[in-house]
Amino acid sequence: MIIVNCQLISKNFGRVVALKNISLDIEKGEIFGLIGPDGAGKTTLFRILTSLILADSGHATVDGLDVVKDFRELRKRIGYMPGRFSLYQDLSVEENLNFYATVFNTTVEENYHLISDIYRQIEPFKQRRAGKLSGGMKQKLALSCALIHKPTVLFLDEPTTGVDPVSRKEFWEMLKKLKKEGITIVVSTPYMDEARLCDHIALIQHGQILSIASPEKITASFPEKLYQAYSENNYLLLLELRKNPGVKSAFMSGEFLHIVFKDGNVDGNIPNLTEIEPTIEDCFIYLMNRIADGAEILPGSAYN
Amino acid sequence: MLRYLIEKEFKQTFRNAFIPKLILVFPFLVLLVFPWAADQEIKNLNVIVIDRDHSTLSKRLSEKIRASTYFNLIASAETNDAGIAIIEDGKSDMLLDIQPGFEKNLMNRGEASVMISANAVDIMKGGLSSGYMNAIVRDFAAEIRAEQIPEAGKANIPHIQIIPQARFNSFLDYKTFMIPALIVILMTLLCGFLPALNIVSEKETGTIEQINVTPVSKFFFILGKLIPYWTIGLFVFTVTLCLAGLIYGLVPKSNLPTIYLSVLIYISTVSGLGLVISNYSSTLQQAMFVIFFFLIIFILISGLFTPIASMPQWAQTFTCFNPLRYFIEIMRMTFLKGSGFADIWRQLSALAVYSIMLNGLALVSYRKR
Numbered sequence: 047m048i049i050v051n052c053q054l055i056s057k058n059f060g061r062v063v064a065l066k067n068i069s070l071d072i073e074k075g076e077i078f079g080l081i082g083p084d085g086a087g088k089t090t091l092f093r094i095l096t097s098l099i100l101a102d103s104g105h106a107t108v109d110g111l112d113v114v115k116d117f118r119e120l121r122k123r124i125g126y127m128p129g130r131f132s133l134y135q136d137l138s139v140e141e142n143l144n145f146y147a148t149v150f151n152t153t154v155e156e157n158y159h160l161i162s163d164i165y166r167q168i169e170p171f172k173q174r175r176a177g178k179l180s181g182g183m184k185q186k187l188a189l190s191c192a193l194i195h196k197p198t199v200l201f202l203d204e205p206t207t208g209v210d211p212v213s214r215k216e217f218w219e220m221l222k223k224l225k226k227e228g229i230t231i232v233v234s235t236p237y238m239d240e241a242r243l244c245d246h247i248a249l250i251q252h253g254q255i256l257s258i259a260s261p262e263k264i265t266a267s268f269p270e271k272l273y274q275a276y277s278e279n280n281y282l283l284l285l286e287l288r289k290n291p292g293v294k295s296a297f298m299s300g301e302f303l304h305i306v307f308k309d310g311n312v313d314g315n316i317p318n319l320t321e322i323e324p325t326i327e328d329c330f331i332y333l334m335n336r337i338a339d340g341a342e343i344l345p346g347s348a349y350n
Numbered sequence: 351m352l353r354y355l356i357e358k359e360f361k362q363t364f365r366n367a368f369i370p371k372l373i374l375v376f377p378f379l380v381l382l383v384f385p386w387a388a389d390q391e392i393k394n395l396n397v398i399v400i401d402r403d404h405s406t407l408s409k410r411l412s413e414k415i416r417a418s419t420y421f422n423l424i425a426s427a428e429t430n431d432a433g434i435a436i437i438e439d440g441k442s443d444m445l446l447d448i449q450p451g452f453e454k455n456l457m458n459r460g461e462a463s464v465m466i467s468a469n470a471v472d473i474m475k476g477g478l479s480s481g482y483m484n485a486i487v488r489d490f491a492a493e494i495r496a497e498q499i500p501e502a503g504k505a506n507i508p509h510i511q512i513i514p515q516a517r518f519n520s521f522l523d524y525k526t527f528m529i530p531a532l533i534v535i536l537m538t539l540l541c542g543f544l545p546a547l548n549i550v551s552e553k554e555t556g557t558i559e560q561i562n563v564t565p566v567s568k569f570f571f572i573l574g575k576l577i578p579y580w581t582i583g584l585f586v587f588t589v590t591l592c593l594a595g596l597i598y599g600l601v602p603k604s605n606l607p608t609i610y611l612s613v614l615i616y617i618s619t620v621s622g623l624g625l626v627i628s629n630y631s632s633t634l635q636q637a638m639f640v641i642f643f644f645l646i647i648f649i650l651i652s653g654l655f656t657p658i659a660s661m662p663q664w665a666q667t668f669t670c671f672n673p674l675r676y677f678i679e680i681m682r683m684t685f686l687k688g689s690g691f692a693d694i695w696r697q698l699s700a701l702a703v704y705s706i707m708l709n710g711l712a713l714v715s716y717r718k719r
Binding site (some may be wrong): 096097098118121122124125126128130131132133134135136137141145146148149150151191 | 351354355358361362365366555556557559560561562563564565566567
């Protein structure tokens with residue numbers, strides 16, 4: 047069952063194009079990732095889907111409700127955790143949670159089972175003001191507050207940005223548990239490695255969707271052979287590769303260089319060259335380059 | 351729902367390190383400090399007398415000045431230039447130059463002149479001080495004249511004595527005049543600008559974003575912001591009223607329902623203005639600047655310090671757009687004159703009209719976003 051549906055959503059801020067003809071469907075009960083760099087339009091899409099701003103054109107439904115017409119009913123059913131910590135810093139942990147429970151016309155006790163795993167970790171500090179919590183604890187509190195009314199769809203805008211690797215892992219564990227409760231989770235992130243933790247992902251860049259599919263499908267249907275190489279001086283090697291007419295693209299990925307050759311043929315004497323499986327990041331860069339070369343974006347398939 | 355919003359607002363307000371103290375200190379400052387600081391009566395003026403006559407009469411004039419509470423006779427100089435030099439140093443506010451032959455001329459010809467030079471860098475002080483000095487010299491002349499006229503003839507000389515009577519403020523007490531108006535400034539800050547800053551700070555910290563995705567409607571959200579400040583405003587007003595009675599014996603002459611109704615109408619007007627400002631500001635800095643802009647202009651053309659009647663016609667027209675003007679008039683009329691509804695309905699309806707306009711504008715501009 048489709049729970050979130052966007053059809054040709056566009057939004058401009060003055061002359062800046064934030065979103066251009068975004069169409070996507072999100073299945074009920076899945077974790078859907080919106081993957082893209084800063085400024086790709088992820089937050090804008092979230093704000094449209096949570097009824098905070100209006101799209102210039104197109105329309106969207108969440109849980110069967112139109113985000114413009116039925117916004118009042120919609121707000122009762124969704125949970126939203128903005129990228130920036132947006133709870134009251136001068137209220138205590140407990141007061142924030144109680145406040146958000148009461149404005150949603152519920153009580154903490156009623157849905158405590160949903161948040162107990164998360165909230166239990168910050169409960170020892172429940173008298174502390176929210177502003178005085180550490181980054182990881184703030185995030186747990188924000189998640190608890192977004193969940194307290196048992197939303198059907200949970201929107202998380204860059205929940206792991208600026209969070210340490212251990213807390214990030216923990217956070218994704220929490221999301222998996224929430225998924226088991228039947229909550230649909232829409233999460234945005236600039237981290238490509240988090241993409242494989244989602245059921246479906248949309249790669250988004252400059253307000254346009256490059257591809258929507260499961261992460262496995264996206265990496266499996268990478269249309270080229272991908273190689274990695276490394277040398278003592280990777281930068282020098284990169285410059286050499288870029289001059290090589292047989293190389294289609296070359297870029298750094300961690301301590302390796304990822305290379306795609308023209309026509310799939312290895313060209314030149316390159317140190318430590320091995321064929322590898324592409325990651326989401328490789329796919330993203332590949333798609334990005336294709337757009338830059340003037341390729342059309344056709345929504346619907348992983349590669350088009 | 352509204353109850354929780356208001357409860358939250360009060361919790362935050364009283365948890366703030368600064369605002370509760372400000373709310374307490376404000377009425378005390380307004381009553382105990384500002385009326386004295388804003389007093390335009392000038393006392394303790396430093397004056398130099400240049401006595402070039404050295405006669406009995408010139409000494410008597412110096413003594414008269416020394417005896418006055420308005421002046422401190424700080425030095426005497428021999429020449430006008432020496433006196434001016436002292437004024438230039440800023441040690442003296444004015445000088446009185448008694449010409450040689452003062453006594454002789456006065457006795458023989460019945461007239462003599464003295465020169466008053468006042469430092470008019472502060473135009474108010476310069477004007478007032480030479481006025482005071484003028485009055486003292488005139489008084490001195492009258493004394494001399496009375497002494498010169500033989501006792502028997504006195505009754506036959508016709509003269510008019512003017513006895514001024516100041517109505518509504520018999521002693522022309524500046525504090526009585528200022529306190530009702532200062533209360534207006536207090537209410538403007540508490541009920542107009544504080545909630546505006548509060549709303550903008552929610553925008554700036556992003557907490558409004560989280561509230562906006564809850565079922566809390568904008569109307570309730572704003573009402574939840576305003577009601578606490580209205581409550582605080584009314585509380586502070588009541589405290590100020592009691593303090594003014596206790597400290598200065600300044601008890602409003604009109605009945606309390608009239609005064610409180612006016613206060614309520616004014617509160618709705620300024621909070622409307624605050625809301626408009628908060629709708630158009632996205633940062634605290636911007637909101638603060640707009641508030642300063644309005645506050646300064648409103649105070650300058652409100653009749654708080656300078657009477658509206660003495661402004662040029664265009665400025666008088668301008669004051670009609672200033673809600674502060676109406677409320678200051680209402681407060682002074684109700685406190686001092688004991689005016690009832692019949693007397694203040696014009697100002698009240700002006701405030702009501704502005705209230706409807708500003709709140710309407712606030713509603714429209716909020717919807718747009």
